[in-house]
Amino acid sequence: MHRGKGMKFVGDSRVLAPSERKPNIPKDYSEYPGKTEAFWPNFLLKEWMVGAVFLVGYLCLTIAHPAPLERIADPTDTGYIPLPDWYFLFLYQLLKYSYASGPYTVIGAFIIPGLAFGGLLLAPFIDRSTERRPIRRPVATGMMLLALAAVVFLTWQSVATHDWAQAERQGKITFGPKIDKNAEGYKIASTNGCLGCHGNELGGGMGPKLFDTGLKPEQIAQIARHGRGKMPPGVFKGTDAQLKTLTEFIAGLKSK
Template identity: 45%
Template sequence: MAHGHDSNEKVVYVGDSRVRKRDPMLPRDYSAYPGKSEAFIPNFLLKEWMVGAVVLVGVLVLVMQEPAPLGYPADPLNTSFIPMPDWYFLFMYQLLKYPYVSGNDFKIFLGSLAIPGLAFGGLMLAPFLDTGKERRFYRRPIAASLMILSLLAVVHLTVVSWTHYQKELTDKNIIPEHIKRHQEMEEAKKAGGGGETGGAKKPAAGAQIVAQDDPGYAIYQKATCLNCHAADLKGKSGMPALRGIGDKYDKNQILDIIKNGKSPGMPPVYDANIKAGLSAADIDTLANWLAQQKKQ
């Protein structure tokens, strides 16, 4: 405490020496680090979360505007169905098709767990492994190269998977179930049916199975036709019924469909039936029996 105006007088401060002087709450100066101007936590991270929230809301709006495509109820006996994941998993779906990640248990483990685990684990550990101060990507060649390579790989696998799927549909003359179901609903609306197909096309009114004691009926029970048209000829999983098929096609036309298929959605099944144990004479008998299926 000063008692006069003498500049040499000893000054004694009165107060609790245990109270420490605190630094003002000012943001840290990052001007010494090129490309970085603020603290990562919480300043930069909060901005990233806000941008992520806006993007998420935008995605949700797009999802609500377009209803999800729906096919028919799952049918394990429908051999014409081609399973496909959502678009954001197409790259993983394509990866699992390659021979070095499929075939035995080790390869399946490698493709389904090991490789994805390394990729996503590396992405999670990147902030801890790459601790350099530089933030400009062209001055971080290793990290930037790995990220660009990963992005190119994902895009390539996605495009290849989708292209192969389209080729399969064309080669097998298949219409995707959600498109076929939508077309059937539109046709039902135009016909005054209310727009619901019930999963399978119903047979014509009054159509029944004809000549069940014919040898062709026993051959039908062994044929691959059961996979799509059911044992009672009513059809399943959106496939057409065969009851009353004789009113549309004669024996020769049915044989032609068996051998060459019919658009849309009917692939050739002649070779498949031969492999299933039927002979050419059996298929001829089967075609003759199907031609007898007419309305009564």
């Protein structure tokens, strides 16, 4: 028998020839009518149009309701009460509690927020369930609801307990008189602690502004000795001569 005789070659139509094989690529979007579209320009154009509408609307809101401005910042004004933006109000409120403020500020500023946000970051690793319904994932759902409730409650408490009237007074832009800081009355005010509550420019802080009071020197002296409102009695510790100089100085302060 000669070599090659009696041998037959059979081809299988299910196996594509090398020249007919196609790379493993997804089908074209046109094969899914109504479900997909071209990224350029169809999809991108829609995104730009939506973004333009929101941008124009945002600009209109900023023009109609401009951000409120306060007076020039005074780093020496110890009576100023700062207020963070709304998304940090819950942390601001947390620092008001005794267990998270004062000597325990580190607990309120770092430890408690660190544990809370760390728990949220670890939630996917703690609860590895494949369920998608929240009721079937009690650990992750419970942690998220607890965090959300804490943020909402602390934010609400911060807004409800903040002294908004005082905040409006301390941040109000006023054009007061030019204070002569070399005047004897101003020096007496600075040495008796008046600037801590009324500001370096005497324009108000924790206490009211000291110009345009409409009071006579005798009335101002009465308040300095016996107090009024939130001002306790006995704040002024100077002599009668110093009090007279101070009250005459304050009574003469008039805004422009």
